[in-house]
Amino acid sequence: LPWHDDVVDCGCYRLISIVSMRSEFVIHQPGTWQVWHFGVFSVVIYLGMEILSHIVPLVFQNKTNLIPMRGKHLDVFETVDHVYININKIATAVFVYHMLKYVNAANVEWDIGGLSVVNFPVSVVLMHIVYDFFYTIFHRVLHNRQLYRFVHKHHHRQRAPTRGNLDAINVHPFEFVVGEYLHLLAAHLVTKYLVKVHIVAIAWFVVVGGILASLNHTRFDFSFLGIYSVKVHDVHHRLPESNYGQYIMLWDKIMGSYKPYVEPKKEK
Secondary structure, eight states, rough: EEEEEEEETTEEEEEEEEEEHHEEEEEETGOOHHHHHHHHHHHHHHHHHHHHHHHHHHHHHHTTTTTOOOOOOOSSHHHHHHHHHHHHHHHHHHHHHHHHHHHHHHEEEOOOOOTTIIIIIIIHHHHHHHHHHHHHHHHHHHHHHHHTTTTGGGGGOOOOOOTTHHSSSOOOOHHHHHHHHHHHHHHIIIIIOOOOHHHHHHHHHHHHHHOOOHHHTEEEEEEETTTTEEEHHHHHHSSSSOOOSSSOOOOHHHHTOOOOOOGGGGGO
């Protein structure tokens, strides 16, 4: 444990008191962590990302139709793919750490009895809307002809995603880090300017967001209330200058970049 000397001058003599600086470890308060706590936390997040790669196929297999493969599949990962994937798994641990620090400092509701329609479902919807506003613009910039080959081209080597989370996080680390921290920006803007947010809403936003991003890179024909659909992201991988949103197509429809999925037999 760290110690320090309190030195007090009392006229002709000096009192030296040794004071122990103790802080009790609290798992959801990173300010109380020691270095080894962050190490264990990083391993847990890393393994969680690996588990996610297996859970999504297990949950959705045989429960949905499969989206036909019409683009070229990236059959074998190269060294750079494995390097990027592992860097991004580690970056996820850093992002979650910073999100934990934020929710402990911000005006976030922690009392489970304080759950309400506004601070949970409404705030989740608002965070997705705000997130995809910034992500859609960022994603569109990545497709700029002058920038594309330096960052985003790596991800589009896969034109028919199948591996779920592995294909989802097989992106340039710069792109991945910005995409992750836009979740923190969205949570901050909604919390500060729109509505009070519950910790359960932020956990849902991050965890379910990861699941949806994984689903976007599978062949599972999953959709939800016409708001979210794996098919529209599949369109993006075949027709890159469309459907830039991560979760919803609201901003693509407003900005004119939305292209609906067309069944193969109807496509001209």
